[in-house]
Amino acid sequence: MKEIIKITLSLTAICVAAALILGAVFAKTDHARKENEEKRNKELVQGLLGYGASAKAPENLKVYSVYRYVISEGKTLTLGYLVPLKDKKHALVQVDLSGKPGKVTQVDADETKLGERDTRDAAINGVLPKGAQATYAETFHVADMDGKRFGYVVEGTTQGFKTFVELMVSLEPDFTIKGVGIKKSEEDPGLGDEIKKDFFKNQFVGKTAELLKTLKVVKEPLPTDYLPALEPALAKRDKLSPDQVAKIKEKHVKDDIYALTGATISSRAVTNGVKDIVRKFVYRLDILTDALKKENVQVVF
Amino acid sequence: MNRNIQLLWNGFIPENPIFRLALSLCPAVAVTTSVENGLALGLAVVFVQVCSSCTVAIFKSVIHPRVRIPAYVIIIALWVSVIDMVLPVINPDIYEQVKLFIQLIVVFAIIISRLELFASKEPLVPSFFDGLGMGIGFLFGLCLVSAIREFFGVGQIFGYDVQNVLGFKPSLLVMILPAGGFFVIGFIMATFNWVEYKITGKVPASGGGH
Numbered sequence: 179m180k181e182i183i184k185i186t187l188s189l190t191a192i193c194v195a196a197a198l199i200l201g202a203v204f205a206k207t208d209h210a211r212k213e214n215e216e217k218r219n220k221e222l223v224q225g226l227l228g229y230g231a232s233a234k235a236p237e238n239l240k241v242y243s244v245y246r247y248v249i250s251e252g253k254t255l256t257l258g259y260l261v262p263l264k265d266k267k268h269a270l271v272q273v274d275l276s277g278k279p280g281k282v283t284q285v286d287a288d289e290t291k292l293g294e295r296d297t298r299d300a301a302i303n304g305v306l307p308k309g310a311q312a313t314y315a316e317t318f319h320v321a322d323m324d325g326k327r328f329g330y331v332v333e334g335t336t337q338g339f340k341t342f343v344e345l346m347v348s349l350e351p352d353f354t355i356k357g358v359g360i361k362k363s364e365e366d367p368g369l370g371d372e373i374k375k376d377f378f379k380n381q382f383v384g385k386t387a388e389l390l391k392t393l394k395v396v397k398e399p400l401p402t403d404y405l406p407a408l409e410p411a412l413a414k415r416d417k418l419s420p421d422q423v424a425k426i427k428e429k430h431v432k433d434d435i436y437a438l439t440g441a442t443i444s445s446r447a448v449t450n451g452v453k454d455i456v457r458k459f460v461y462r463l464d465i466l467t468d469a470l471k472k473e474n475v476q477v478v479f
Numbered sequence: 480m481n482r483n484i485q486l487l488w489n490g491f492i493p494e495n496p497i498f499r500l501a502l503s504l505c506p507a508v509a510v511t512t513s514v515e516n517g518l519a520l521g522l523a524v525v526f527v528q529v530c531s532s533c534t535v536a537i538f539k540s541v542i543h544p545r546v547r548i549p550a551y552v553i554i555i556a557l558w559v560s561v562i563d564m565v566l567p568v569i570n571p572d573i574y575e576q577v578k579l580f581i582q583l584i585v586v587f588a589i590i591i592s593r594l595e596l597f598a599s600k601e602p603l604v605p606s607f608f609d610g611l612g613m614g615i616g617f618l619f620g621l622c623l624v625s626a627i628r629e630f631f632g633v634g635q636i637f638g639y640d641v642q643n644v645l646g647f648k649p650s651l652l653v654m655i656l657p658a659g660g661f662f663v664i665g666f667i668m669a670t671f672n673w674v675e676y677k678i679t680g681k682v683p684a685s686g687g688g689h
Contacts, residue, residue: 181545188543192550196557203564210568218571364579368512368632368655440652 216293219361223331226348226357227321240322241331242479245292246462247302251310256280258312259466260292260302264476268292270302271469279469318459320479327351327479332459336451338363339370339443345451353387353460358452370444377408378438378445382452384431387460390453393434395446400436483608490612497620497664498671502589507621508660510580514637517625519577520584521618523562525611527584528593530558532610535598542599551594552585559584589617627663628654 221230229235247258249272259271268287272280285292287301295314302312319331330349335342344362349355358379365371372378377400385393406412407426418426437445470477496502510516534554535542542550563581567574584590593613598606626636632654634641642648653659676682 185543185546188541189546189549192542192553196553199557200560200564203561207564207568211564214567214571366512367510367516367579440655 212294222346222359222361223319223348226331226346226359227329228356236323238324239328240479242320242322243293243317244320244466245298245317246315247312248315249306249310249312251307257315258302259469260285260298261466261470261475262478264478269475269477270305271466271473271475273465273469277465277468279472282473282475322479329356330459330463332455333361334451334455334458336447336454338447339365339441343373343444343447343451345448345455347382347452347455347459349456349459353456355382355385355390355452355456358382358448360448365441365444370438370441372438372441373444373448376410377405378448380408381433381435384427387456389432390456393449393453395437395442395449396434397437397442401430401433404430404433483605486605486608487612487615490609490614490616491619492616494613495616495620495671496589496613497617497624498668500589500592501668502592503587503617504664506580506583506587507624507664508657511621511625511628511660511663512632512655513629513635514622514625515576516580517621518618519573520580521614521621523566523577523581524584524587524590524617525614526562527555527558528590528614528617529607529610530561531555531590531594532598532606533603534558535594536601536603536606539599547595547599548591551591554594555590556585589613623667624660624663627667628659632659 223241224230224235227235227239227241229239242262244262245260247260247270249256249258254274256272256274259273261269261271263269268285270283270285272282274280283305285301285305287297291297291301299312299314303310306312316335317333319333321328321330329351332347332349334345334347336345337343341364342362343360343365346359346361347355348357348359360374360379363371363373365373400408403426406416406418407423407430413423435445435449469475490496492499494500497504497507506520510520531551531554534557535551559582563578566581567578593610597609601609629635630641631649631651634648634650640648651659654663
């Protein structure tokens with residue numbers, strides 16, 4: 179009996195000490211980690227719009243985030259879009275499932291509060307009537323330059339080989355793909371993880387919404403002349419001018435996606451994810467623009 | 480020879496965790512598809528092994544012998560969580576590469592076996608050097624296996640093509656797949672035993688196996 183108490187005490191003491199150390203480390207690092215994550219996210223969005231470490235984004239490029247929520251009120255489901263307004267405030271625009279615009283509610287909260295997931299969820303649930311529950315679905319970003327539409331970056335998730343792959347797709351104003359980014363994935367290193375490589379991601383560039391509809395994955399080797407145009411490092415090695423690269427890409431723009439060796443499932447997952455994200459986004463943006471016009475919401479973009 | 484240096488050397492070759500003790504072969508096969516991965520995971524293991532060995536060496540009088548294994552697991556999990564929280568702050572880019580493997584370190588056989596066999600019996604300083612030696616031995620093993628696999632599997636070393644230097648590019652897909660990992664580890668183990676046989680003239684004893 180005495181030994182059991184001793185054992186219990188010693189194990190409890192170890193657990194408490196470990197918990198205290200972990201708590202202290204968490205408190206010290208949590209803020210910096212979230213900041214880093216946000217910064218990475220922002221860099222990813224800017225990188226997909228064509229600006230990055232090498233080419234700094236110009237001052238007049240403005241990126242606005244729109245958050246999509248699914249709102250359940252009793253048995254009825256509506257969709258809520260949190261949009262930034264011209265007077266620096268935000269509004270929650272509700273649209274029902276058939277696409278008919280509904281209520282528009284003002285959300286009074288500053289930019290930083292809405293940037294973070296937890297505080298944003300609280301702010302939105304705060305303005306909804308009692309009994310309604312909003313669940314976060316996804317984000318898309320609208321980029322404007324000098325008052326003209328510059329492009330979109332849409333986030334989305336797709337089922338990968340083992341876990342989910344979080345994707346970002348950057349689109350031209352006419353919904354041609356400008357770039358694909360992998361935000362988060364846990365594919366096998368050396369196999370499925372190759373989806374992060376430029377030569378795979380860049381195969382999507384230039385595909386129009388029309389081409390995407392019939393796009394599929396083929397198990398064929400990547401044509402040798404196509405590869406240098408997809409990898410910037412190889413284009414440099416082969417001394418290809420930007421014109422030549424554009425020409426090769428033009429020649430292959432109607433090609434299907436060439437599967438990665440040993441990772442057909444991951445290749446298919448990304449391809450289907452991109453197709454799905456673009457198809458849904460085009461449909462949703464149409465409805466949202468319509469709703470904003472009908473309800474006369476003064477959005478900033 | 481100084482005992483501490485001997486302990487360091489011991490973990491590096493005579494009791495190399497992968498090739499001699501045959502411990503933690505799972506991660507050694509799973510992550511060694513590129514040298515970058517092997518190096519990053521190896522460094523994380525060095526950190527966790529050294530910290531856990533030191534912690535156990537200091538607090539071994541407090542740990543009740545009947546529950547020492549759960550206590551060791553808590554200590555290992557503590558250091559793994561610490562590195563999992565600190566690394567994304569220090570260097571988010573490297574963390575993106577290795578975050579998949581870091582949490583796996585908790586269940587590595589090599590770490591808990593060193594705590595049980597060495598740190599729970601010896602004072603702080605030898606435990607530190609034993610942990611460091613074993614960690615470096617593991618790091619060396621991972622790098623060796625991953626360099627061979629990356630070279631034969633995709634014709635690269637550290638992500639650079641060998642084609643420019645050699646004029647050809649090996650691409651044996653099987654080397655990148657898990658089966659290739661076992662082949663490579665088996666061949667290196669055989670080489671180790673053969674060298675030992677040539678030097679000492681004795682048939683080497685077989686490893687632990689996990």
